[in-house]
Amino acid sequence: MEGPIVSTLEHLHAVLRMHQIGIVNLLRPDRLLKAAGNNAKLGPQAALTEKAATEHPNAPALTDERGTWTYRQFFERSNALAHALRKVDLPPKSVIGVLARDHRGLALAITGTARAGLRLAMLNTGLAKSQLAEVIKRENVRFLMYDSEFADVVTEIPDDIPRYLSWADDDYQRPAGLLTVEELTAAEPITVPLPVPEKPGGFIILTSGTTGLPKGAPRTKVSPLASALIADRIDFPRQGTAVFASPLFHSTGFGAWTVGLSLANHAVLLRRFGAENILAAIAEHRAHMLVAVPTMLNRILALGPDVIAKYDTSSLKTVFLAGSALAPELSTRFQDVFxxxxxxxxxxxxxxxxxxxxxxxxxxxxGTVGKPPVTVHVALYDSEDRKITAVGEKGRIFVRTGIPFEGYTDGRHKQVIDGHMATGDQGHFDADGLLYIDGRDDDMIISGGENVYPQEVENLLAERADVMDAAVIGVDDADFGTRLRAFIVASEDSARDPQEIREFVRAGLARYKVPRDVIFVDELPRNATGKLLRRELPTGPV
Structure with a gap:
């Protein structure tokens, strides 16, 4: 009985945390029951938008470069899109694809498809033509919304898939007959309610695709406790403002935005990254939160103290950071400034x-990634699937959460041990119970018989003032089997001396971790969530 009792206590703790944070109000059980019922049939994003529109109709819901919508306006437009989608006469739970940056069109696609009982596939804006066509086919997408800047990317999509523009740039020359989402919904009722679906359509988020074609990770039913899992250890505003530099189509932005809906927050959506634009948005909207990826912090700091001082960022209390590894040096340097x-x-x-x-x-x-939030358990296992409990000992990271993974849309699944699912990362705990990520399982390099995790070398290189970004990979070597190759984005005042780099690493790490090749580049290949695409770094002779 210990397991069920512990689980029940954890769930009660999660509900209490949601009340403390302001996500739910246990003193208003009528609202709580209605919200829970809507969540079970619509999914959280549509249900929370309706809840906020009821309780805070005139509060700002979102702002993009074309203005601000209140929660009432956002809900009404979502309802209109749902009406329009119902008229397309698609079977229940048909998959709608959206290829969009952060703006009102993407927010509408997320909530409108849910209200119509359809499933949404959020497509990665970094996909190439052939990749997009393959994902569209694999996920059985029946209807597509996309931003005009991706008009060339969608040219390999079958012609029998209806398509509309989620965003049209002002200078875009639209082909005859291609409508925007606004035009699609213009004649639809904004206040006439639709029948609530019996079950939520759900959504599909694509994995980062750092090792190949992104896989589809579906979520049909999301636990009402999911918001507690995200917000438990993070200071979210309550009817405040959050600036989103991280894309909503991926888990980081999507999760943070969803929690923000539950708190009736104002989301400031930035279509494109710009370091100074982020500071300007924080200052203009007196933002409490910034949602970003680590590489963006480097770009902000690179603006220099004079530019940073132009903007009043004193309202900033939280930088919600995820998507890729945060170098220890960058963490300290950013907090010294902000x-x-x-x-x-x-x-x-x-x-x-x-x-x-x-x-x-x-x-x-x-450099730590901290501790698990409520209802989450992290465990380490060795290569023989034996649990590791010793402080400092590295192992494979497995996680058990209250949001069970449904498996990939291609039928594959992650390894599971004792209810914990593999993340694909290696890590260790310190004496305080803090977790550290040592590297990806598939990134490990064996050089001269020694195991090397690139992240350790990359973190050391990031400590240099003249290194803006760094990546380390393994390349074939006749003597050692594999040797280390470092790619470095250097500052303008860097000497760009490979030997100096090698000596710096040799002074801080073991000899076998010193890169034999040091290559200076203008930038590293990263996807929209900031993850390094190691497969795109050259491995041939230099």
């Missing part, structure tokens, strides 16, 4: 949030 505001989130599309490092934890132990 205060103790960083929340380093570790997770994945499959497991959601596994752990969160709070600002004080990052001050004390830069």
């Amino acid at each position: 205060g103790d505001v960083l929340y380093n989130v570790y997770g994945s599309t499959e497991v959601a949030v596994a752990s969160v490092a709070k600002p004080a934890e990052l001050r004390k132990s830069p």
Whole structure:
């Protein structure tokens, strides 16, 4: 009985945390029951939008470069899109695809498809033509919305798939007959309710695709406790403002935005990344939160103190950070400038949030990803599937959460041990119970018989003032089997001396971790969520 009792206590704790944070109000059980019922049939995004429109109709819901919508306006337009989608006469739970950056069109696609009882596939804006066509076919997409800037990318999509523009740039020359989502919904009723679906259509989030074609990770039914899992260890505003630089089509932005809906927050959506634009948005909207990826922090700091000082960012209390590894040096340097505001989130599309490092934890132990939130358990296992409990001992990271993974849309699944699912990462715990990520299982390099995780070398290189970004991979070597190759994005004042780089690494790490090749590049290949695409780095002779 211990398992069920523990689970029940955890769920009660999660509900209490949701009440404390402001996600639910246990003193208003009528609203709680209605919201829970809507969540079970519509999914969280549509249900929470309706709840906010009822309780805070005139509060700002979202702002993009074309203005601001209140929650009432957002809900009414979502309802209109749902009416339009119902008229397309698609079978229940048909898959709608959306290829869009962060703006009102994407937010409408997420909530409108849910209200219509359809499933939404959020497509990665970094996909090539052939990749997009393959994903569209694999996920059986029946209807497509896309931004005009991706008009060339969608040219290999079958002609029998209806398509509309989720966003049209002002200078875009539209082909005859191609309508925008606004035009599609213009004649639809905004207040006439639709029948509530019996079951939610759900959504599909694509994995990062760092090792190949992104896999589809479906979520049909999301636990009402999911918001607690995300917000437990993070300081979210309550009817405040969050600036989104991280894309909503991926787990980081999507999860943070969903929690924000539950708190009736104002989402400021940035279509394209610009370091100074982020600071300007924080200052203009007095934002409490920024949702970003680590590489963006480097770009912001690279603006220099004079540019940063132009913007009043004193309202900023939380930087919700996820998507790729946060170098210890970057963590400290950013908090030295902006205060103790960083929340380093570790997770994945499959497991959601596994752990969160709070600002004080990052001050004390830069590089940590912190501790698991409520209802989450993290365990380490060795190569023989035996549990590791020793402090400092590295192992494979497995996570058990209250948001069970449904398996990929191609039928594959992750390894599961004792109810914990593999993340594909290696890590260890320190004496305080803080988790550290040592590297990806498939990134490990065996050079001269020694195991090397690139992240350790990359973190050391990031400590140099003249290194803006760094990546380390393994390449074939006649003597050692594999040797290390470092790619470095250097600052303008860098000497760009490969031998100096090698000596720097040799002074801080074991000899076998020193890169034999050092290559200076203008930028590293990263996807929209900031993850390094190692497969795109050249491995041939230099």
